[in-house]
Amino acid sequence: MKTAAIALAAGIALGGSGAWWVQSLRAGAAIALRNDQQSKQALTQAQQAQQATENKAAGRLQHAAAQQDNTHAYTQEIQRLEAGRAADAARIASLQHHLRTTATQHAQAASDAAACRDLADQHQRLAALAVQGAGVVGELGDLVARRDAQVALLRGQIATDRKLLEQSQ
Incomplete structure (x- = not known):
């Protein structure tokens, strides 16, 4: 009987130790997974x-x-506008020269009578105003063209920035 009890105790001990070993393997596998x-x-x-x-x-x-x-497009546009401005300045200078020449000729033709003198004076004033007006028109045209180029640049920049924002989202 003692032998049976010892055998039973040994079997329980071995069975418990085997279960512990299987549990250990399962825990190791779970950790690895x-x-x-x-x-x-x-x-x-x-x-x-x-x-x-x-x-x-x-x-x-x-x-x-x-x-x-x-x-690059903006730079090219500015260069084109500068060339146009230079050409406009040359045309304005030519127009001013022709107006002065015409005013001088009219002033010489109006030398014999008072009415002609008044008319010549008015013509000279009008010619001077026309010369000033031509210069102002040329400058304003250049200014408008520059602003248009700046607006086009800014529109392109806004479109580019919007694309970036859309891609970032």
Whole structure:
């Protein structure tokens, strides 16, 4: 009987130790599975972050290229306007010269009578006003063209910035 009790106690001890060993293996497998899942999740997050960074970089490159194109177009437009302004200045100078010549000729023709003198004086005043007006018109035309170019540049910049904002969202 003592032998049976010892055998029974030994069997219970061995059975308990085997169960503990199986539990230990199961816990180790669960930890390994959890670590594997966490590693996969971390890899997925890293890949998503990299993709987002690449998308942002591509958007910023497009924005920079659009800004450069916009600035180049503005520079070209300003150069074209400057050339036009120079040509307008030459035409205005020629017109002023012709007006002065005409005013001088009319003043000489009106030398014999008072009515002719009054008419010549009025003509000279009108010619001087026309010369001033031509200069003002030329300057205003140049100013309007510059403002139009600035507005076009700003519109292009706004469109470029809107694209960047849309891509960032």
